[in-house]
Structure formats: structure tokens, C-alpha cells
Amino acid sequence: MEAGLKEILGFITKAEKLKCEMRHSWLSDNRQESVAEHTWRMALMAILLKDKLKSKVQLEKVLKMVIIHDIVEIEAGDVAATTIIKDPSLKQSKHEKEIKAIENVKQELGQGLGDEFYDLWYEFEEKKTLESKFANALDKLEVQIQHNHAPMDTWEEIEFSMVYMMGKHVSFDENLAEFKDLVVNQAEEKMVKNGIPVEKYKLS
Numbered sequence: 001m002e003a004g005l006k007e008i009l010g011f012i013t014k015a016e017k018l019k020c021e022m023r024h025s026w027l028s029d030n031r032q033e034s035v036a037e038h039t040w041r042m043a044l045m046a047i048l049l050k051d052k053l054k055s056k057v058q059l060e061k062v063l064k065m066v067i068i069h070d071i072v073e074i075e076a077g078d079v080a081a082t083t084i085i086k087d088p089s090l091k092q093s094k095h096e097k098e099i100k101a102i103e104n105v106k107q108e109l110g111q112g113l114g115d116e117f118y119d120l121w122y123e124f125e126e127k128k129t130l131e132s133k134f135a136n137a138l139d140k141l142e143v144q145i146q147h148n149h150a151p152m153d154t155w156e157e158i159e160f161s162m163v164y165m166m167g168k169h170v171s172f173d174e175n176l177a178e179f180k181d182l183v184v185n186q187a188e189e190k191m192v193k194n195g196i197p198v199e200k201y202k203l204s
Contacts, residue, residue: 003108003110018036023078024081024082026146028150042138043066046066064120065123071102072102076097079094105118134173161201
């Protein structure tokens with residue numbers, strides 16, 4: 001059965017948790033970032049960058065995917081990429097929790113909206129369509145841009161190397177790859193300014 005207005009209001013109320021769910025990233029004013037804040041800037045980036053891509057994307061679909069991709073964290077919580085890199089065994093449990101969460105979303109919103117959320121979440125995860133590749137690239141780029149804005153003492157050492165791990169996420173579009181280079185340059189300037197040996201991490 002399709003969700004009615006009462007069920008939609010209930011889901012909107014539940015989704016408020018994403019304003020409270022804190023991410024690994026920090027803001028320029030030394031405050032921790034919420035999931036909702038990350039999602040908002042991804043959406044802004046999608047609007048700003050979509051006409052710079054070599055191929056045409058369906059912006060509405062990208063925006064929906066951006067907004068929905070972290071919806072599972074209402075239940076599953078946020079697990080930072082740095083945490084997974086340090087302990088790969090957590091990847092499977094994270095995935096299982098997220099699958100359960102998106103199944104619950106599908107159930108709560110019912111036919112129509114529930115099916116749409118479910119399908120878009122899986123499309124984002126599979127990274128096969130142009131829209132999902134773009135949305136995934138935005139996810140990685142926004143994280144790095146936010147790190148570039150954050151105080152250096154909020155960076156973990158592993159994040160010095162992660163600056164150079166975005167290439168595979170933007171390889172489908174040469175203009176997005178060029179934008180990635182600008183983001184990397186911004187990170188390097190910050191690292192050099194703070195005495196971080198860039199070449200050491202670039203080659204690691």
C-alpha cells in the first residue's frame with residue numbers, strides 16, 4: 001500500500017535524525033558536520049557541475065539519488081571510510097545494516113515512493129549508470145572539499161593519502177577529473193602550509 005500523508009509526515013520526522021547524525025568530517029568553524037549538511041552540499045555541487053560534464057545527466061534523478069543515498073543512516077548510522085580502511089571487517093556488517101535499513105524505508109513508504117527510494121539507493125550503490133557515477137563522485141569530492149575547509153588538526157594521517165584516492169571515481173568524465181585535480185591542489189596547498197610532506201603521501 002502506498003504511504004499516505006500521515007506516513008509521509010512520520011518519515012519526515014524520522015529523517016530529522018540525519019541533522020543529528022554526526023560524520024567524521026569537521027567544518028571550518030571547528031564544529032562536527034552532520035549527514036544532512038554533507039547531503040545538502042552534494043546537491044548544490046550537482047546543480048553547479050552538471051553542465052560541465054561531457055555527457056548529459058538527468059539532474060532530477062541525480063538530486064534524488066544524492067538526497068536518498070545516506071537515508072539508511074537514519075537507522076544504520078554513519079561509518080567513516082577511514083574506519084573501514086583501518087578495519088575492513090566492518091564493511092560487511094555496515095552493508096548488512098544498510099540493506100536492512102533500506103528495506104525498512106521501502107516498507108514504511110510503500111508502493112510508489114518506497115519502491116523509488118529503494119531502487120535509487122541500489123542504483124547509487126551499483127555505480128553503473130551515469131547518474132549514479134556522478135552522484136558517487138560528488139560524494140567523494142564533497143568529503144575532500146570539506147576536509148580542505150577543516151582545521152588541519154582534525155585530519156587523521158590516513159587522510160593525507162586519501163587525498164590521492166579520488167581518481168577512480170571521476171575517471172568517467174574528463175571535466176570532472178579536472179575538477180578533482182583542483183580539489184587535490186587545494187588539499188596539497190593546505191598540507192604544505194601545515195608542514196605535511198606531500199610527496200610521501202602522494203606515492204604511498
